Amino acid sequence: MTAPRLVALVDPAHRASRRxxxxWAVEAAIPWCVIAGAQLIWLAVGQRWLWMHxxxxxxxxxxxxISIGVVPRWRYRVHRWEVSAHAVYTRTGWLVQERRIAPISRxxxxDTYRGPLDRLFGLANVTVTTASSAGAVRIVAxxxxxxxxxxAWLTDIAASTTDEGT
Known part of the structure; x- marks a missing residue:
C-alpha cells in the first residue's frame, strides 16, 4: 500500500485591502467613543471618587x-486569502489565528457583503458557503x-466543477 501524497500547505498569497x-480602526473606535462619552457623563453627574474616574x-x-492603534495593524499582517481552481484559502485572526481551506467542489x-463602514472605505467581504459544519469561509476587507x-470567479469555478462534493 502506498502512502497518500502530501501537499505542503503554504500561506495564502493575497492581503486584505490597504484601506x-x-x-478596522474606525470600527474599533466607535464603542470606545461611547465608553468615553459615558465616562464624561458619569464625571459630570458625580464628582465624588475622582481617583475612580x-x-x-x-x-x-x-x-x-490597543484596539485602535495595534489590533488593526496586527490583523492586516495576519489576514490572507487565496482562490485557486481547487480551493478557497483564508487565514484570519490576530490573537487567535484560524486557517480555513474549502474545496471548490463543496x-x-x-455572497458579497458591504456594510456602512465598508462602503465608506470602498471595501467588501466575500462569504463562501460550503457543505461544512464549520460554517462559511469569509474573505474580509x-x-x-x-x-x-x-x-464572479468563484461562481464560475464552482459552476464548472463536475465533482459532487456534497
Missing part, C-alpha cells in the same frame, strides 16, 4: 490605544472591485 486597517479614564485610553453559494471579481 482595511483604517476601516481617573482609573477608568486610564483603562479606557489603554484599551482604545462551494454552495458565494477586499477592495469592492476585487470582491466582485472574486465572487
Amino acid at each position: 482595511a486597517p483604517m476601516a 481617573g482609573a477608568a479614564a486610564g483603562l479606557t485610553v489603554l484599551g482604545a490605544v 462551494v454552495q453559494t458565494v 477586499l477592495d469592492s472591485a476585487v470582491a466582485d471579481d472574486v465572487a
Whole structure:
C-alpha cells in the first residue's frame, strides 16, 4: 500500500485591502467613543471618587490605544486569502489565528457583503458557503472591485466543477 501524497500547505498569497486597517480602526473606535462619552457623563453627574474616574479614564485610553492603534495593524499582517481552481484559502485572526481551506467542489453559494463602514472605505467581504459544519469561509476587507471579481470567479469555478462534493 502506498502512502497518500502530501501537499505542503503554504500561506495564502493575497492581503486584505490597504484601506482595511483604517476601516478596522474606525470600527474599533466607535464603542470606545461611547465608553468615553459615558465616562464624561458619569464625571459630570458625580464628582465624588475622582481617583475612580481617573482609573477608568486610564483603562479606557489603554484599551482604545490597543484596539485602535495595534489590533488593526496586527490583523492586516495576519489576514490572507487565496482562490485557486481547487480551493478557497483564508487565514484570519490576530490573537487567535484560524486557517480555513474549502474545496471548490463543496462551494454552495458565494455572497458579497458591504456594510456602512465598508462602503465608506470602498471595501467588501466575500462569504463562501460550503457543505461544512464549520460554517462559511469569509474573505474580509477586499477592495469592492476585487470582491466582485472574486465572487464572479468563484461562481464560475464552482459552476464548472463536475465533482459532487456534497
